Amino acid sequence: MTALLEFKDISYWYNQANKRHDILKNVNVEFNKGSFYTIIGPSGSGKTTFLALASALDVPKEGTVLYEGKDIKKIGLTNFRNKYVSIVFQSYNLLPYMTALQNVLTAMEITGSKQPNKKQFALQMLEKMGISEKNAMQKVLTLSGGQQQRVAIARALCCESDLIVADEPTGNLDEDTAKEIVRIFQELAHEVGKCVIVVTHDPSIAEASDVVVKLTKGSLSVKNKKEAVASI
Amino acid sequence: MNFLKRSWLSVKTRKGKSLLQIIVFSAIFVLVLAGLSIQSAADKSSDLARQKLGADVTLQQDMDKMREKMQEQMATSGEGGGRMRIERTPIDVTAAEELTTYEQIKGYNFYSSTTGLASDFEPIENESSTENAEEEGPGGMIRGGMALGDVTLQGVAFTDSETDFMEGNATIVEGRHLTSEDLDKNVAVIEQSLAENNDLSVGDSITVANPSDESISSTLEIVGIYSTTSTGSDIGMNLAAMNPYNKIYVPYTAASTLKGTDYAGTIDSAIYYIDDPADMESFVEQAKNESSIDFDTFTLNANDQLYQQMVGPIENVASFSKNVVYLVSIAGAVILGLIVMMSIRERKYEMGVLLAIGEKRWKLIGQFIAEILLVAVLSLGIATVSGNYVADQMGQQLLNQEVTSAETSNMPESFGGRGGMFGGQLGGRMGATNMMQNQQAVIDELNVQVTGNDLGMLAIIGAIIAIFSALLPSLSVLRLQPKVILTKQD
Numbered sequence: 001m002t003a004l005l006e007f008k009d010i011s012y013w014y015n016q017a018n019k020r021h022d023i024l025k026n027v028n029v030e031f032n033k034g035s036f037y038t039i040i041g042p043s044g045s046g047k048t049t050f051l052a053l054a055s056a057l058d059v060p061k062e063g064t065v066l067y068e069g070k071d072i073k074k075i076g077l078t079n080f081r082n083k084y085v086s087i088v089f090q091s092y093n094l095l096p097y098m099t100a101l102q103n104v105l106t107a108m109e110i111t112g113s114k115q116p117n118k119k120q121f122a123l124q125m126l127e128k129m130g131i132s133e134k135n136a137m138q139k140v141l142t143l144s145g146g147q148q149q150r151v152a153i154a155r156a157l158c159c160e161s162d163l164i165v166a167d168e169p170t171g172n173l174d175e176d177t178a179k180e181i182v183r184i185f186q187e188l189a190h191e192v193g194k195c196v197i198v199v200t201h202d203p204s205i206a207e208a209s210d211v212v213v214k215l216t217k218g219s220l221s222v223k224n225k226k227e228a229v230a231s232i
Numbered sequence: 233m234n235f236l237k238r239s240w241l242s243v244k245t246r247k248g249k250s251l252l253q254i255i256v257f258s259a260i261f262v263l264v265l266a267g268l269s270i271q272s273a274a275d276k277s278s279d280l281a282r283q284k285l286g287a288d289v290t291l292q293q294d295m296d297k298m299r300e301k302m303q304e305q306m307a308t309s310g311e312g313g314g315r316m317r318i319e320r321t322p323i324d325v326t327a328a329e330e331l332t333t334y335e336q337i338k339g340y341n342f343y344s345s346t347t348g349l350a351s352d353f354e355p356i357e358n359e360s361s362t363e364n365a366e367e368e369g370p371g372g373m374i375r376g377g378m379a380l381g382d383v384t385l386q387g388v389a390f391t392d393s394e395t396d397f398m399e400g401n402a403t404i405v406e407g408r409h410l411t412s413e414d415l416d417k418n419v420a421v422i423e424q425s426l427a428e429n430n431d432l433s434v435g436d437s438i439t440v441a442n443p444s445d446e447s448i449s450s451t452l453e454i455v456g457i458y459s460t461t462s463t464g465s466d467i468g469m470n471l472a473a474m475n476p477y478n479k480i481y482v483p484y485t486a487a488s489t490l491k492g493t494d495y496a497g498t499i500d501s502a503i504y505y506i507d508d509p510a511d512m513e514s515f516v517e518q519a520k521n522e523s524s525i526d527f528d529t530f531t532l533n534a535n536d537q538l539y540q541q542m543v544g545p546i547e548n549v550a551s552f553s554k555n556v557v558y559l560v561s562i563a564g565a566v567i568l569g570l571i572v573m574m575s576i577r578e579r580k581y582e583m584g585v586l587l588a589i590g591e592k593r594w595k596l597i598g599q600f601i602a603e604i605l606l607v608a609v610l611s612l613g614i615a616t617v618s619g620n621y622v623a624d625q626m627g628q629q630l631l632n633q634e635v636t637s638a639e640t641s642n643m644p645e646s647f648g649g650r651g652g653m654f655g656g657q658l659g660g661r662m663g664a665t666n667m668m669q670n671q672q673a674v675i676d677e678l679n680v681q682v683t684g685n686d687l688g689m690l691a692i693i694g695a696i697i698a699i700f701s702a703l704l705p706s707l708s709v710l711r712l713q714p715k716v717i718l719t720k721q722d
Contacts, residue, residue: 057588057715081714082590093585093718097245109234110591155589 002069003030004195005054005163010063012049012218023049025218027063033162036189037197038206041215047199048090048167050215054197055087055165056080067163082111086156088166092148094140100126100151101136104158111159122158128184129154130177145172153181157188164188166198170205182208235595239602249575253607254614256571257694260564261608261615264693266623267557268686273627273679274550278543286338287509287535289516291328292501293321294531321529322498325484330523331504336511342389342499344484346491347381347473348440351449353430355382356423356477381443382472384479387487391421393505394481396462407434407456414455414483421456421481433457440480442490450490452482509540549630557693565697572604573705584717597706604698612687612694619690620682627680 012024023046031037031054041047052058053065056077065072072080081087094103104122108115115121126136129150131143140148149172156164164185170178182205188194189210198205206212214221243250298319325342332340388394391409396402405424420438427433434454441449462476472478488495506512512534519525519532576583583596 052715055588057718058713078587078590078592080590081588082592087588089588089718091718093581093588095582095585097242097582102241106238106586107589110586110589 001032003066004033004068005031005197006066006069007050007053008064008066010053010060010065012046012053012058012060012062022218024053024060024215024220027218027220029213029220029222031163031195031197033195034189034193035195035211036185036209037195037211037213038209039197039199039213039215040201040206045215046218047215051165051167051197051199054163055085057087084161085163085165086111086159086161088153088156088164088169090167090169090171092140092145092152094148094151094155096139096141098140099137100131100140100143100147100154103140103151104155107155108158111161113158113160115158115160122154125154125158126151129157130180146174146177149173150177150181153184157184162194164194164196166196168200168202169198170200170202178202178204235591235599236602239599239606242599243603243606246575249571250607253568253571253604254611256564256568257607257611257698258614258618260560260568260697261611261690261694262619262622263560264557264564265615265619265682265686265690266626267553267560268689269619269623269680269682270553270627270630271550271557272683272686273681274546274553277546277679278550281543281546287506287512289504289506289512290501290533290535291323291331291504291525291530292533293323294527294529297528297531320500322488322495322500323502323525323530325497325499327523327525328499328502330525331502331515331519334504334515334518336506336508336515336518337504338507339393339505340389341393341503341505342387342484343501343503344387344487344491344495344499346385346387346487347443348383348385348450348480348490349381349443349446350383350478351439351441353426353432353438355472356426356429356475357382357472380471380473381440382478383440384473385440385487385490386479386481387484387499388481389415389484391456391458391481393503396460397458401462402458402460404456405459407454409456410481410483415485417483418450418452418486419455419483420452420486421458422454423477423479424457424459425477426480427454427457438480440490442492445492448490448492450482450486452480452486456481545631549627552630553627561693561697565700568604568697568701569704572600572701573708576600576702576705580712580717584712584714587714588718597703600702600706601699604702605695608694608698612691615690616682616687620680623682624680 007027007029010024010027011022013020013022015021027050039047039050049058053060056065056072059065059073059077067075067080067084072084075084094100095106098106101119101122104126105118108118108122113121123133123136127133131147131150131154135143135147140151143151149169153166153169156166166185170181173181185196185198186208189196196209198209200206211222298321302319322344328342331337386394388410389412391397391404392411394402397404397409404421406427407421410419410421422432422438430438432438432454434457437451437453439449439451441447458481460476460479484499488498504515506515516532516534520527586596587593
């Protein structure tokens with residue numbers, strides 16, 4: 001069976017002062033639909049770069065990122081981001097001059113959501129994330145950090161892609177909301193059949209995931225969950 | 233939310249920046265609209281003036297060349313310092329007729345003038361000419377021994393296009409005008425006073441003779457009587473032939489016949505009336521290239537002085553307005569481009585987010601262009617409302633300056649800017665009258681109206697400014713990758 005997303009011999013580095021700094025070294029890993037993955041690792045281990053490559057925000061220096069067996073470069077990076085992946089950013093990356101609802105609707109419009117009533121759907125998703133209709137109508141800058149994070153997650157979930165990648169999605173959330181978000185990720189993976197990849201430092205999220213991928217100094221290893229959680 | 237909705241939202245949210253852009257755009261639009269409207273009004277006025285005035289080109293002997301030739305001859309023959317004698321060379325009528333077929337002309341007239349002795353009627357005479365006549369007999373002698381008759385025979389092809397008739401100084405009161413049908417006929421149109429004094433009417437005949445050779449005479453049938461308002465000149469009043477009442481219009485063929493056989497088939501000059509002064513140059517060019525006229529002897533003098541005088545200030549205004557349109561458009565595009573560039577740089581983050589979500593780059597550019605176009609549309613509305621007033625005021629102000637400048641440059645130095653000298657030192661009524669007429673001839677009012685065409689042109693210019701000012705800065709930022717933008721933002 002073809003993996004939904006596959007990293008094949010991926011290496012990534014940058015040069016600084018004529019010195020090469022390796023971020024990822026010959027990484028090979030597969031991600032499948034219906035599973036919830038967490039990427040863990042210490043700071044500087046290459047998690048964010050890994051996520052940037054998975055979401056086509058960047059391209060590897062060596063190797064290929066395949067989506068359903070196709071090189072994402074051939075799919076087109078913009079096209080890939082538009083149709084095949086939803087991203088939850090660590091720093092929310094919401095459009096400040098829009099309301100929460102408008103942020104979600106904008107993403108749905110851009111990704112060509114086929115929902116018949118986009119506004120209704122967006123409001124429902126925001127509600128599910130703990131954003132009331134009143135808050136949904138407010139400019140995002142007037143919302144708290146936690147609320148903005150929820151809007152960012154709602155924005156990603158409203159798009160109909162099979163792949164959801166998230167960078168520290170619960171970093172700014174209280175424990176209850178974080179648990180709710182994790183539950184939603186599980187639901188999306190197990191019931192809706194999506195592939196969810198989350199970069200986290202949070203052991204509870206890693207524990208809730210199906211597969212834990214550990215990055216250490218650019219090298220990747222798929223760990224036993226207990227062992228992995230313990231290493232965080 | 234598509235990019236058009238986003239642009240509307242962005243303009244609405246960024247009130248301060250949008251207002252600044254609207255102010256800049258409105259200022260640009262008002263100036264461009266004023267420039268366009270003034271240009272249109274000036275063009276319209278020039279066209280009207282052209283249609284009204286037309287222009288004329290005179291074919292005549294080239295006096296400058298003739299003078300140079302005579303000076304050379306005098307130098308060669310060693311007669312330096314003696315009196316220069318200018319020899320008149322008549323124009324071959326067939327050559328002059330060639331030009332009448334050119335498409336630029338709307339009419340023409342041929343002139344051949346001479347004086348004659350009234351054989352069987354009495355010319356109108358005044359005191360001084362009567363005294364001279366008593367001493368010298370009929371007619372007179374001018375210095376050098378050449379005989380001068382007591383009537384002037386003004387040979388023309390048409391009387392209706394003769395200068396005095398065209399300017400309203402002479403009008404037919406009985407009978408008819410002379411036309412080209414009358415060529416080779418012995419017919420005449422005489423002045424009313426002359427007719428009354430001699431009890432002559434249409435159908436009667438008069439006889440005039442060549443003052444140098446009385447054996448050459450012509451009997452002319454009167455086919456028309458005209459009245460003149462001309463008073464003639466003071467010098468002219470001393471000579472009967474120069475008295476305006478003694479001017480007899482005849483076909484140029486009749487005048488040439490009376491001059492003698494040497495003048496058969498010739499004229500003194502020809503005037504070609506041109507519909508549009510703009511065609512004058514091409515007419516002269518065509519004549520020089522195609523006609524059999526000897527341009528070493530003759531010249532075509534273009535006379536569009538009145539048109540030039542009339543449209544001079546307005547053309548300057550139109551030219552200035554055109555420059556205003558160009559300058560404001562370019563400067564406006566640069567200023568707006570800088571404002572938009574600053575705005576876009578500030579919005580790198582937004583672009584990074586949208587690109588990360590998967591928005592297409594052309595749609596981002598589309599959003600910026602739509603935003604600036606939205607501002608442009610609002611500014612266009614402001615310009616439409618205020619443009620007419622500004623254009624009118626600006627146009628009038630510019631024209632007034634130009635008219636004043638034109639009047640100052642046309643005024644003789646001796647006037648010294650004192651209006652009182654018109655009737656005082658100048659003394660001659662003609663000078664003052666001409667000056668007044670000339671001043672009236674200048675177009676000193678512009679009917680500046682913002683038209684649909686002006687607005688259409690403004691919309692096109694505005695769209696070009698908007699697109700360029702948004703497109704160029706967008707391109708530089710859009711080369712960046714979303715990850716780079718977002719990383720920098722973080």
